[in-house]
Amino acid sequence: MTEPGLAEAAQLFKVLGSESRLGLLRLIGAEPRTVGVLVEATGMSQPLVSQHLRTLRQVGLVTTSRTGREVTYALADRHVAHVIEDALAHVQEPHPTDQHTRSTP
Template sequence: MTEDLEAAAELFKALSSASRLRLLTMLTEAPATVGRLAEASSLSQPLVSQHLRTLRAAGLVSVQREGREARYEIADLHVAHIVADAVQHALESA
């Protein structure tokens, strides 16, 4: 049980950034490249790449290589539900 809680804590740590939540929300709509995410989020490409690295390490996003480009997408629908539920909860608590 302790290991399960540690894994859950790591998941929440990866979700603890508003920028990462924004990127996950964008990826819920459609897979995207780093450049597209940077443009849509107004974050720098290096910062988007860093956030995606964190999300990928947590198993929240996956990457598909298409030639020279890497297209990121949500790893599974549970991730989208976690983010949507957290946002809804925050709105209800405000």
């Protein structure tokens, strides 16, 4: 029997497994942004940014609002920002060496 929510969490981590999508989420987490602003900030092509944003929207990580012809993307909630910040803190902290590894003379 699988614990409730594990499949959804696995899908979330699969989507977060892209460096490009993580970067977009960090930018959007700082403040809502349009596709054009995200293209400028990342140097990615407009179609690629749009594709990543579509994926993020499909899994409920971002929301959109429209003003005229511009679509602005925002984080759906702050949980994902915390997950990303915790992951970055984890990979940047020093890790103790494995105590069971023996060095050879």
